[in-house]
Amino acid sequence: MTRIALWVLVGCLTAAVYASEQIPAHDLSADQIVEKNIAARGGLDAWRKIQTMVWVGHVDSANTPEEELPFALALKRPNKTRFEITVLNRRAVRMFDGKQGWKVSPSATGSGEVRPYTMDELRSAHDEQVIDGLLIDHQAKGVDVTLDGVDKVDGHDAYRLGVKLPSGVIRHVWVDAQSFLDVKNDREARGPHGPVTVVVKYSDYKEVEGLQIPFTIESGAAASGKSDKLTIEKVSLNPPLADGMFTRPGSPGRRNSVSINAELPPPTLPALSRPSP
Template sequence: MTKIVLWMLVGCLTVAVYASEQIPAEHDLSADQIVEKNVAARGGLDAWRKVQTMVWVGHVDSANTPARDLPFFLALKRPNKTRFEITVLNQKAVRVFDGREGWKLSPSGMGSGSLRPYTMDEQKSAHDEQVIDGLLIDHQAKGVDVTLDGTDKVDGHDAYRLGAKLPSGATRHVWVDAQTFLDVKYDRQVRGARGQPVMVEVTYSDYRNVDGLQIPFTIESGVAASGNRDKLTIDKVTLNPPLDDAMFTRPASQGRHNSVAVNADVSPPALRAMTRPTP
């Protein structure tokens, strides 16, 4: 009997090993097939199309901020409206994009804020972002062309590297895990402080189920050539809360923000994370 059990165990292990060896066969998938699996893994196209607004509440850790665990509030509304608030030393910094123009309100030590329009690069980047569901979901309707550029290792796991060409002509890369088919990495080129091109990388982890959708609750961002990373941790995600368009218009002044109409359990503060999202 012992030998029979032993051989059964060996047989099961052999099947398991054989099955694991078949995973690389997935590398023969086309870009369209990878995107299809990614959309299914994240909850399905129909489910994402039903999401018209989204709110994140959480905290940020960064080497560039004066304190840890800074609370933030991010509101997103289709087609491309965003409001981001982060509380720094009891004052709020605000970034707002209404789908056409953007503004940023920075606190000062005197309590008054400095309101400035987005720079040309910030404006262009905001126009390019797909704030609710990212580049891959419904990419054809968004005019995003997706190609398979190869495979890489991301945190020790095989991942497909997809190239995404946006309607503006800008290009991005999205890495999709070869087993889970969830987004694990994203990059985009920005202009550095001296005007030089700089590649920013964003990684996604700690995916959780939110009303049937898979959403990453940890997002880290930083310049590819640097070891420093900003970390955004989401504490709560709310889908389809009522968001008034007024909250995405130009901020009035520090200490007198536009009213924010959201569900009572998602009280501001506090937008935009290190790029996205998004997932």
């Protein structure tokens, strides 16, 4: 065999091996993909032990007056959330107690009106599966999962799973065919001119006490081509979070008016503080 022929053969074999490593196993079922996803993320037992979680980091967005806006996100089972973000040294807060939600936006005077979630916001909040997402324990949550196909996500093959929520809403979750970690999902949201598809991408996974958690999350309307980037700097697992953090702020005597700096439940936990540089 000539040197050129040998080189061609080696090249073909190398390409074949590389291709076999990149092509996903198409004979996997949806349940098998979910099982591999759960294992890749740290395992079912480990996730079931997580009752509360706190993320601290910053947000970069073209729609805000500042870069690297500090945020803190507190999560508590079964479906409680509290999101705080600081804009121009003023704190905006959104909270959901599992049934009702409220939001407070900062104003020039340092106070803001407590407003309830809209019906669309409530429906979206009820559909979220905080802490462990849609795939873990999906049958117990009443979530149906089907395998819809394989797509390219940032140049890598990913399984596209169709996810039907108890509300009847259908979303999609993309699971990387090699790492079996979540890399993308989508959901429908109401925009100023009608429904829009919001795409969320996950990357920069890091291990936190045995769990794989994405430290970079980008989201935006699919048609716009623009996205907001959320960078996580610190994750705390199972910190003590009082239920009062997720309930409506203010007192009965003040109607819906509230001082953001004085009356909102303060983020007193060390886990809610930004880490030192």
